[in-house]
Amino acid sequence: MALYESENKSNLLDYYYSNSLSNIDEMRNILSPYLSPIDYFRCQLDEQWPSGAKLESFHGKKMFVGLSRVVEPEVTFLAHHDIVEKDVPNNYSAKSIQMQLAANVHIQVPDIGGELLLWHKDITANDFDSIRGDSYGIPPNNLGDPDIVVKPKAGQLIIFNSRKMHSVSAGKNKSRVSLSCFIGYRGEHQPLTYWS
Template identity: 55%
Template sequence: MSRAVKPGVTFLAHHDIFAKDAPNSFQACSLQAQMAANVYLSMPDEGGTLQIWDQQLSAEAFDEMRGDSYGIDPTLLGAATLEVCPEAGDLILFNSRKMHAVTPGSEGMRLSLSCFVGYRGPATPLSFWS
């Protein structure tokens, strides 16, 4: 998936869990781990920082906090465990089941290519989707 994010846009705190989105899918429920893979093509002059929290919220707690939105205000989670400000050309892999958000950028577009990588064990090839 490609993303072009204009200056000033924030990605709210959220998690990406394939099994939550497709609870009746063997492909989704057989995952032992799920990662996000982001390649950054260009970054704003300032901001666009990837924030990751170590805690995992239950699906129920997250849904209650977010209401009708896709995510929640990152300040509700406290300080992020990790903050990474990618540069053009960087590849970042992280556990997408952990809460994550992106701070707003200033001047310049944030362009990236993204997909998910699924792990089902040492005898099974990795799977990719977006």
């Protein structure tokens, strides 16, 4: 379960937090005897960033990291943005994040399609919500041509600004499998944090 799926409802947040660490362990067990790519990424981030990096805890509890996604052929991810202040409004820790990045480790990618589409265009959270209605996103064609198109390779890590509009094109011949998390930046002298 990802944080955004809790919809800031207390019962769903309780469920999210009560399963966060066990879900991390479950992913490690699934990947054993191999190292989880997310664990490796977390370790590298902690070692490379001067102030280190750690699991986020918006409500004083350790959060889940390492969301796995399997996108079947012919499925397009609608264009959307990810802004943590929308997921946990009125939370000082979430509001203190100056930049939110998305990190995706690609495990398997389709030979045709499956590109990451990125737009520089800013859409306010309120405007986006009114355009999308009950859906999680909007058709990518509504935004015009993307400013950046990235064709991931298996084993590749891609990091981008999740507060900008992004989408994934449909793959053609096999599933697109990835592990992902967000990275929160609060300033040069603050630790980075991560969550899913």
